[in-house]
Amino acid sequence: MKKKTLLFASTLTFAILAPSISVAGSPCGAELCLSDFKAATNVNQCNPEMDSFFKIVKKKHGKFSPSRTLKARRDYLYKCESGNTSDKERILAKFGAIVKPSY
Numbered sequence: 001m002k003k004k005t006l007l008f009a010s011t012l013t014f015a016i017l018a019p020s021i022s023v024a025g026s027p028c029g030a031e032l033c034l035s036d037f038k039a040a041t042n043v044n045q046c047n048p049e050m051d052s053f054f055k056i057v058k059k060k061h062g063k064f065s066p067s068r069t070l071k072a073r074r075d076y077l078y079k080c081e082s083g084n085t086s087d088k089e090r091i092l093a094k095f096g097a098i099v100k101p102s103y
Helices: 002-017 027-035 044-054 066-077 085-095
Strands: none
Touching: 027 044, 027 066, 027 085, 044 066, 066 085
16 A cells, blocks of 8 residues: 555656646546545546546446446556556446546
8 A cells, every 4th residue: 555655646746746747637647546536536636537537427228327337437447558457446346337426
């Protein structure tokens, strides 16, 4: 957990110090922010990444489809070639098939 927290803090520091370089809405940014959702909700730099993830919503017959949403969000997160597969799957298990939580 310390490793993730350190990575998260260093990435946020980079985002603050280099505002001209943007990864807003990137799958890697979403993975990073969602890996520590509670901490990310307190940091404005994570809002675009989390919003891009939760905007992925699939429907069937006009109703929210958890299974289709999960598949689409999985496809999105796996566009990030770096990262850890188990982290991606943990994120998807928690947030993959739900509507956007309030933060």
